[in-house]
Amino acid sequence: MKRMKRNAVLTLVAVALAATGHCAFGLSLRLSQPGIFFPQGYDTNRGDQVLSVLRADKFKYLGGLTSYWEPEWSTTLVYEGDGQALTAFLAAWMRSRE
Numbered sequence: 001m002k003r004m005k006r007n008a009v010l011t012l013v014a015v016a017l018a019a020t021g022h023c024a025f026g027l028s029l030r031l032s033q034p035g036i037f038f039p040q041g042y043d044t045n046r047g048d049q050v051l052s053v054l055r056a057d058k059f060k061y062l063g064g065l066t067s068y069w070e071p072e073w074s075t076t077l078v079y080e081g082d083g084q085a086l087t088a089f090l091a092a093w094m095r096s097r098e
Helices: 002-025 044-054 083-096
Strands: 028-031 061-067 075-079
16 A cells, blocks of 8 residues: 555656646756847947857857846856867957957
């Protein structure tokens, strides 16, 4: 009897997780191309400069995700490369700030 109750509880937990799991993923957005959601009123010229670096063909974008989890709404962008690629990326980023 104890085993049956335990199995019923585990099954109930598994069903509840399966039923609500899609809600958690609904709070994140996969990014098929690099992008950042800039705050309202952000300088559009500056935003275009940032996006031009993020979307440059010389940097291989692998994927990304924007999360809407409070209190921090974050964006993660993943690129392929090594230390040299990272140095080139950061140099391009710094040039865009000038």
